Amino acid sequence: MAIDYLPLLILIILAMGFAAIAMGLPAVLGPKLPNKQKYEPYESGIIPFADARRRFPVQYYLVAMLFVVFDIEVIFLYPWAVILNRLGLFALVEMAIFLLILLVGYVYCWKRGALDWGGQVRPGDDVVESQVVESQVEEE
Amino acid sequence: MDWLNLIVFPILRTVVLFLVLLTGFAYLTWFERKLLARFHVRYGPNRAGKFGLLQPVADAVKAMFKEEIVPSHVDKPIYLVAPALALIPALIIWAVIPVAKDTPAIADVGIGFLWILAVAGLESYGLILAGWSSNNNYSLLGALRSSAQMISYELPLGLFLVSILILAGSFSLVELVDNPRAWWEWLWLWVAFPFFFICILAETNRSPFDLPETENELVAGYQTEYGGIKFSLFYMAEYINMITTSAIMATLFFGGWRGPFAEEIVWLGPVYLFIKVVVLLFLFVWVRASISRPRYDQLMRFGWKFLLPVGIVYMAITAVLAVLLK
Numbered sequence: 001m002a003i004d005y006l007p008l009l010i011l012i013i014l015a016m017g018f019a020a021i022a023m024g025l026p027a028v029l030g031p032k033l034p035n036k037q038k039y040e041p042y043e044s045g046i047i048p049f050a051d052a053r054r055r056f057p058v059q060y061y062l063v064a065m066l067f068v069v070f071d072i073e074v075i076f077l078y079p080w081a082v083i084l085n086r087l088g089l090f091a092l093v094e095m096a097i098f099l100l101i102l103l104v105g106y107v108y109c110w111k112r113g114a115l116d117w118g119g120q121v122r123p124g125d126d127v128v129e130s131q132v133v134e135s136q137v138e139e140e
Numbered sequence: 141m142d143w144l145n146l147i148v149f150p151i152l153r154t155v156v157l158f159l160v161l162l163t164g165f166a167y168l169t170w171f172e173r174k175l176l177a178r179f180h181v182r183y184g185p186n187r188a189g190k191f192g193l194l195q196p197v198a199d200a201v202k203a204m205f206k207e208e209i210v211p212s213h214v215d216k217p218i219y220l221v222a223p224a225l226a227l228i229p230a231l232i233i234w235a236v237i238p239v240a241k242d243t244p245a246i247a248d249v250g251i252g253f254l255w256i257l258a259v260a261g262l263e264s265y266g267l268i269l270a271g272w273s274s275n276n277n278y279s280l281l282g283a284l285r286s287s288a289q290m291i292s293y294e295l296p297l298g299l300f301l302v303s304i305l306i307l308a309g310s311f312s313l314v315e316l317v318d319n320p321r322a323w324w325e326w327l328w329l330w331v332a333f334p335f336f337f338i339c340i341l342a343e344t345n346r347s348p349f350d351l352p353e354t355e356n357e358l359v360a361g362y363q364t365e366y367g368g369i370k371f372s373l374f375y376m377a378e379y380i381n382m383i384t385t386s387a388i389m390a391t392l393f394f395g396g397w398r399g400p401f402a403e404e405i406v407w408l409g410p411v412y413l414f415i416k417v418v419v420l421l422f423l424f425v426w427v428r429a430s431i432s433r434p435r436y437d438q439l440m441r442f443g444w445k446f447l448l449p450v451g452i453v454y455m456a457i458t459a460v461l462a463v464l465l466k
Contacts, residue, residue: 007150007247008235008255014154015231019224019373026208026369039212041276042364053275060284063440067291070448074298077455078254081305084462092463099452106448115444117437 062114073102153246157234165379166196172425179429206368211274214365218273223366223373226266230380233259237387238314240397240409252313253305256388257298260343264290266377267345271362282361285351285436292443293342293349299451300336303458304329304392317396328461333393335450337423340389342443344381347428351436386420387413 076098084091109115170185170192177184185192210216234245236252249255264287271283307325308316321329342349353361363374390396394416397409434442 003146004247004249006146007153008232008249010147010150011154011157011232011235011246012228014151014158015228016224018158018231019227022227022369022373023220023224025204026206029205030207030368031205033207038209041211041213041274042278042359051275056280056284060288063288063292066444067295070295071291071298074295074302077299077302078305081302081459082309082311084306084459085309088463092459095459096456099456103452110445115441117440 059117066109066114069105070102073099150246157245158231161231161234161380161383162376164383165376166200168379168383168421169199169375170196171421172428175422175425176429179426200372203369203372208369209367211365213275215273215275218269219365220370222266222270222273223370223377224266225269226263226377227373227380229259229262229266230377230384233384234387236313237384237391238317238396239413240406241403242314242318243406243409244314248312248314250310250312252316253301253311256313257301261294263343263377263381266374267362270366270374274362274365276365278358278360278364279362282353282358282364285358286345286362289342289345289349289351289439289443292440293339293447296335296443296447296451297339297343299448299455300332300339303332303455306455306458306462313391313396317391317398322465324461324465328458329393332454333389335447335454336389336393339447340385341424341427342439344378344385346378346382346424348431348433349439351433351439354433382421382424383417386417386424389420390416 077095080091080095173195174184174192185195188194188198210219233256235247236244236249236255238244242248244252267286267290268283271279271281271286274280304316305311307321307329308319310316310319341347345353353363358364363371366374387396390413396416397413399408399412401408
């Protein structure tokens with residue numbers, strides 16, 4: 001019944017109201033002492049020399065994409081998990097096949113080094129001698 | 141009276157829930173500081189009130205009377221919305237957690253699991269938007285780290301939840317606690333608890349997985365450009381999330397409100413839940429005082445190469461056990 005969800009709506013509205021009031025309070029209560037330095041970026045006292053809108057490591061994109069793949073997998077698992085007891089062996093085998101296909105992808109990602117983060121040597125990388133020594137020291 | 145049941149009681153329940161959560165948040169900060177101090181062989185806060193018990197009140201008053209500063213280089217609307225976006229999911233996730241026999245905190249909507257997953261998924265938005273809109277290098281790096289960390293650990297978390305769902309056979313948390321479990325189900329669940337707890341530590345950005353806000357490299361991560369009450373809201377979100385996830389773990393792994401006589405005497409339910417939550421919160425602080433922070437590549441490797449396979453294997457074994465034994 002949709003009416004059962006009404007308390008949740010009330011809860012969300014009140015939570016928003018609470019957050020809005022809390023955010024508005026200092027504007028009423030707090031002092032106002034404007035000062036040019038207060039409005040500058042905080043970078044540990046050093047005057048910032050570059051904007052933060054810049055490129056960042058591609059690894060973050062890769063993690064996001066892998067997440068989408070595996071999260072969709074998990075979403076398929078939820079309805080399956082609830083009715084597994086009623087469906088029995090049939091559902092178990094079906095899901096095993098589904099998972100097996102995804103596992104192939106997972107192993108591929110692992111072998112290609114998609115799950116490795118900086119500091120490690122990936123197959124196919126142009127490796128400078130000193131880097132190899134460094135990563136070996138890390139593993140020990 | 142229909143409108144009474146539909147509007148007035150939910151509002152009253154919500155207000156009570158907020159009061160409990162905010163008091164819980166305030167005294168959790170006290171609890172953590174005091175405990176950490178004992179772990180470090182210090183006294184901790186002891187000036188405001190007896191045992192420093194008025195310290196949270198003093199902190200709250202201080203935060204409210206701070207000057208409102210919006211730095212000139214930020215993306216203003218997003219910068220202002222982000223703290224609220226972090227706090228709102230922390231407050232509403234409680235709705236479906238049962239606090240006594242047949243009594244959820246707000247509403248029994250039969251989709252308890254999905255509600256928790258959906259709202260928990262929203263939590264990372266506040267942090268990411270805060271870091272991005274701050275237009276500060278520290279903030280951006282903190283936000284990137286936190287988002288990558290949260291989504292990486294959400295996968296094994298989801299797999300463990302699927303395993304619990306297989307055993308429970310229903311999306312409702314109220315039914316999950318009500319339905320009796322066989323002894324092997326309890327034992328098998330407790331095998332998963334340490335892994336689940338690690339995922340929760342990463343999801344709530346708690347030490348040792350507090351890389352998004354490592355103070356010695358990123359100042360304060362995504363919160364660097366926030367001050368006063370806006371900073372407090374992030375803080376509030378983090379601590380309320382700790383309380384909430386403790387309650388969820390108590391419900392999933394330790395029977396929630398269950399305990400001796402809790403079925404007959406209704407008010408004992410919340411008491412038992414409270415005790416279990418406090419024990420789990422102690423665990424959070426204990427871990428923070430004991431374990432040092434890993435490097436970021438170690439963190440990601442642990443999530444993707446250890447926890448994820450463990451989650452898949454655990455789920456597969458659970459499925460086989462459920463089909464064979466149930």
